[in-house]
Amino acid sequence: MTDDLTKKLSAIVDRDFEQTVSELEALVRIPSVSWPAFDPKHLDESAAAVAEMLRETGVFETVDVRRAREGDTEVWGKPAIVAHRPAKNGKPTVLLYAHHDVQPPGDDEKWETPPFEPTRKGDRLYARGASDDKAGVISHVAAIRALAETAGDDFDLGIAMFIEGEEEWASKSFGNFLRENKDLLTADAIIVADSDNWDTETPALTVALRGAAAFNVRVETLAHASHSGMFGGAVPDAMMAAMKLFATLWDDEGAVAVEGLTEADLDVPDFSEDELRRDAALLDGVTPVGTGKVLSRIWAKPSISLTGIDAPSIANASNTLVPSVLVRLSGRVAPGQDAAEAAEAIQRHLLANAPFGAHVSFEDTDNGQPFLVDTSGWGAETMRQAMADAWGVEPVDTGIGGSIPFIAELVEEFPGAQILVTGVEDPDTRAHSPNESQHLGVLRNATLTEALFMARLNERTL
Structure with missing residues (x-):
């Protein structure tokens, strides 16, 4: 009443x-x-x-x-x-x-x-x-x-x-x-x-x-751009190295695969895949990623997204090997883990998995606690x-x-x-x-x- x-x-x-x-x-x-x-x-x-x-x-x-x-x-x-x-x-x-x-x-x-x-x-x-x-x-x-x-x-x-x-x-x-x-x-x-x-x-x-662990990742392989026809096939460009590097952040199911990131033990209500598809606007045929209950993936587990990239635009593309790529990485940190600790774990993973000896460095770190x-x-x-x-x-x-x-x-x-x-x-x-x-x-x-x-x-x- x-x-x-x-x-x-x-x-x-x-x-x-x-x-x-x-x-x-x-x-x-x-x-x-x-x-x-x-x-x-x-x-x-x-x-x-x-x-x-x-x-x-x-x-x-x-x-x-x-x-x-x-x-x-x-x-x-x-x-x-x-x-x-x-x-x-x-x-x-x-x-x-x-x-x-x-x-x-x-x-x-x-x-x-x-x-x-x-x-x-x-x-x-x-x-x-x-x-x-x-x-x-x-x-x-x-x-x-x-x-x-x-x-x-x-x-x-x-x-x-x-x-x-x-x-x-x-x-x-x-x-x-x-x-x-x-x-x-x-x-x-x-x-x-x-x-x-x-x-x-x-x-x-x-x-x-969840907390936040965000920073820019610079991937470099060349001192300057080189002709893609003259050297392509023998010389790794930064775009190739970056794609191979960032692919190591997730396993085949799309779950984060970075050692040192933790997850929280939270009770979560039921939330169906259909509800996820509706709320997130997933396109037909696109499948969700990760494992476990849907809301556990969102509330209690870490995630990593690549939210921006500085590289030549298509309008300015030339037939050259790209020497350097800058990518913005946005990590979400599970409750219970220190954000700086999570950022360091992701950075260690990237340094350890850099392909072809590519140079990897980090800029503009911005952490927020869960x-x-x-x-x-x-x-x-x-x-x-x-x-x-x-x-x-x-x-x-x-x-x-x-x-x-x-x-x-x-x-x-x-x-x-x-x-x-x-x-x-x-x-x-x-x-x-x-x-x-x-x-x-x-x-x-x-x-x-x-x-x-x-x-x-x-x-x-x-």
């Missing part, structure tokens, strides 16, 4: 939902791509827009756009928004995280609608960043408004907010930002609204995340109940094959906080891909979930 609090918050969320969607549409019109090749003024514009929305809620004592330096460098990171209101009367503080930067749009020709012009089709809103993660930002804002209307502006719950501006560019200033703003960001529970749901009808609490969530605390219990009440369906504990490396930094900086990884995505969101979209029913339910969670924390004394 639905309680009065759920009814009140549900009515507010539904009443204001068109405003919520309109605000999301306005935010995604700002092409806030954090990659260096894109105009940084859009990140400033996006940060300013988010900060203004937070000020308009009227609940925060502090709302600022701030930056921190990247590691030990003098390079400033991208603009992030920090907001804070202190807890009163022994109530807890919750930190709400999301990010306002987005991935590049990619090939415009593969978009059915303009990537930065939000377009509604049925229950979905299409645009780059509509889901990942500007819907996460908007769900925070709408939930705070619903809470303030229900509990009054002078409610006791403490709220901190951190809306990052470089999640899609490796969160390079994340650690420094946490340390420099720790007085405003310290919390008892942290909601990271940047994950997935089981489907559009079933909420999920993410309890396992994460296992402790779901035994009051935070997870309260979140699960809020999900069940908002969605009308019991939530599912899930793993994610992707990575959110900065969570390890949150744990390090705030070891006493309960981490809750939620999200506004669903299997057809297509985050990072052309035709990214946000399911509006999921946005509504995610907003109500968060409003319920905060309203119940407002009644809880630590």
Whole structure:
């Protein structure tokens, strides 16, 4: 039976939902791509827009756009928004995280609608960043408004907010930002609204995340390009060596074949090959890879992908042996293994298996730690109940094959906080891909979930 609090918050969320969607549409019109090749003024514009929305809620004592330096460098990171209101009367503080930067749009020709012009089709809103993660930002804002209307502006719950501006560019200033703003960001529970749901009808609490081990691999065989007719057949070119080398990373079934990479012992729900084919858009006749349960392969085992290659394009191809090839390798690390250890294992494998004596070197390593969530605390219990009440369906504990490396930094900086990884995505969101979209029913339910969670924390004394 639905309680009065759920009814009140549900009515507010539904009443204001068109405003919520309109605000999301306005935010995604700002092409806030954090990659260096894109105009940084859009990140400033996006940060300013988010900060203004937070000020308009009227609940925060502090709302600022701030930056921190990247590691030990003098390079400033991208603009992030920090907001804070202190807890009163022994109530807890919750930190709400999301990010306002987005991935590049990619090939415009593969978009059915303009990537930065939000377009509604049925229950979905299409645009780059509509889901990942500007819907996460908007769900925070709408939930705070619903809470303030229900509990009054002078409610006791403490709220901190951190809306990052470089999640899609490796969160390079994340650690420094946490340390420099720790007085405003310290919390008892942290909601990271940047994950997935089981489907559009079933909420999920993410309890396992793979880590990341990515780097560039340079393969060289010649000091300069040589004529393919004069020397082909006797001299190995870098493209040949690279193809033979990278083929050793997987066995005949497509499972990773690198000594030193581990897998986690996770209980996973059933998920059929047909469901995998549908969600991943496998072409007819293309078979899945790996062994074991489908979700175990995605959540609990390592994977290796080659995501980019610098080599002569077909338009610029000449009849020469290619002297050097640069490939971007993206590894996913199973929960329980150190990301740096996994990267070293992959690099050892590549050095040991270089064909024809090819020179192999590594550049631009970028590691992120995997994460296992402790779901035994009051935070997870309260979140699960809020999900069940908002969605009308019991939530599912899930793993994610992707990575959110900065969570390890949150744990390090705030070891006493309960981490809750939620999200506004669903299997057809297509985050990072052309035709990214946000399911509006999921946005509504995610907003109500968060409003319920905060309203119940407002009644809880630590």
